[in-house]
Amino acid sequence: MPEHVVIVGSGPAGWTAAIYAARASLKPVVFEGAITEENRLQGTLPLGQLAMTTEVENYPGFPAGDLSEFFRTALPAEHHWMIDLHQKEGCSGPELMHLMRQQAVNFGTQIVTDDIVDVDFDSHPFKLKSLGGQEVEAHSVIIATGARANYLGLPSEEKYKNNGVSACAVCDGALPRFRDKPLVVVGGGDSAVEEADFLTKFASTVHLVHRRDELRASKIMSQRAIDNPKITIEWNSQVDEVLGNDTDGVTGVRLKSSVDDSTRELDASGAFMAIGHTPNTTFLEGKLEMTAKKYLKWTVPFRTNTSVEGVFAAGDVADDYYRQAITAAGTGCMSALDAERWLGAKGL
Numbered sequence: 001m002p003e004h005v006v007i008v009g010s011g012p013a014g015w016t017a018a019i020y021a022a023r024a025s026l027k028p029v030v031f032e033g034a035i036t037e038e039n040r041l042q043g044t045l046p047l048g049q050l051a052m053t054t055e056v057e058n059y060p061g062f063p064a065g066d067l068s069e070f071f072r073t074a075l076p077a078e079h080h081w082m083i084d085l086h087q088k089e090g091c092s093g094p095e096l097m098h099l100m101r102q103q104a105v106n107f108g109t110q111i112v113t114d115d116i117v118d119v120d121f122d123s124h125p126f127k128l129k130s131l132g133g134q135e136v137e138a139h140s141v142i143i144a145t146g147a148r149a150n151y152l153g154l155p156s157e158e159k160y161k162n163n164g165v166s167a168c169a170v171c172d173g174a175l176p177r178f179r180d181k182p183l184v185v186v187g188g189g190d191s192a193v194e195e196a197d198f199l200t201k202f203a204s205t206v207h208l209v210h211r212r213d214e215l216r217a218s219k220i221m222s223q224r225a226i227d228n229p230k231i232t233i234e235w236n237s238q239v240d241e242v243l244g245n246d247t248d249g250v251t252g253v254r255l256k257s258s259v260d261d262s263t264r265e266l267d268a269s270g271a272f273m274a275i276g277h278t279p280n281t282t283f284l285e286g287k288l289e290m291t292a293k294k295y296l297k298w299t300v301p302f303r304t305n306t307s308v309e310g311v312f313a314a315g316d317v318a319d320d321y322y323r324q325a326i327t328a329a330g331t332g333c334m335s336a337l338d339a340e341r342w343l344g345a346k347g348l
């Protein structure tokens with residue numbers, strides 16, 4: 001029997017879609033992603049990008065206060081380690097994601113810890129194939145696979161991935177190799193500023209390397225970086241080589257000026273990339289319409305429809321503009337309502 005709705009992805013869009021679909025008695029199946037080394041390196045593990053952040057100060061409903069007792073009662077004991085780890089007030093990204101997942105579970109969502117690697121949208125019911133070899137049929141599909149961090153594309157960067165090069169300060173920042181050492185963060189947006197700020201908890205100093213003379217980050221976040229005595233902003237600079245050796249991994253970076261041909265070197269035991277994102281749509285190439293940047297196209301204004309009837313898209317996979325947890329959750333809700341109405345109209 002085909003499933004009513006299969007949801008691919010497990011960020012705020014996927015879980016919100018699951019909560020709405022489950023409450024509409026559609027018995028959703030969520031493919032939350034596989035736990036593999038490749039996914040870890042790419043930043044595409046289950047629970048998505050929010051699982052790799054720290055405090056979430058802008059998700060409505062968690063203003064402040066010690067919420068640990070609430071988390072302890074809302075989440076099963078296996079997740080309580082996360083609460084003990086989180087010293088500050090309010091809600092952290094991993095906590096928010098586990099709360100959303102648990103809410104979907106509470107309404108009967110079925111979860112498969114695997115990636116979808118192939119889809120057949122040419123015939124109906126649709127067919128989806130997982131990395132682990134599972135095949136599933138579905139009357140409707142919601143794609144909520146999000147986006148992942150970009151890298152500079154330097155061979156030296158590739159060489160030292162997992163040995164000093166990272167795109168996730170929250171995942172890797174506390175590792176012993178980064179403690180009390182100078183670190184580099186590349187980028188000038190909110191992610192770069194947030195990562196630089198976070199890394200000052202561990203590093204002796206953080207060099208924020210930005211290719212222009214003005215940050216792209218919001219004013220409040222930029223000011224936080226400028227005011228932080230442990231952050232030095234390296235203006236008009238690009239990393240043109242990650243320096244290191246086989247024993248120590250990353251030992252520094254070579255910077256090239258964006259305004260002249262000069263180069264200089266910085267000592268660093270880590271280089272954290274925070275230069276934007278790429279949507280997780282490779283498995284959908286040729287199956288759904290995409291933008292030039294490979295984001296899925298919403299084909300009907302104010303709806304989550306894609307170019308294939310019965311397939312919907314939610315969250316960052318179709319949004320390179322807002323990219324917020326709350327907007328992803330919002331479009332996740334919309335996609336479940338769109339799927340429910342489409343299934344109803346088809347009598348499925």
Ligand code: NAP
Pocket residue numbers: 058152186187188189190191192194211212215216238274275276277321322323
């Ligand atoms: P972003 O805003 O697109 O910024 C990417 C940064 O990387 C830019 O400064 C860009 O430089 C730089 N960059 C891109 N390619 C580069 C390259 N090849 N070499 C060197 N530098 C490069 O991406 P983001 O910071 O990940 O933020 C994405 C969205 O999430 C934004 O809407 C942001 O507001 C949001 N966000 C919000 C929060 C928060 O509110 N707490 C936290 C994180 C992210 P240029 O400036 O020169 O283009």
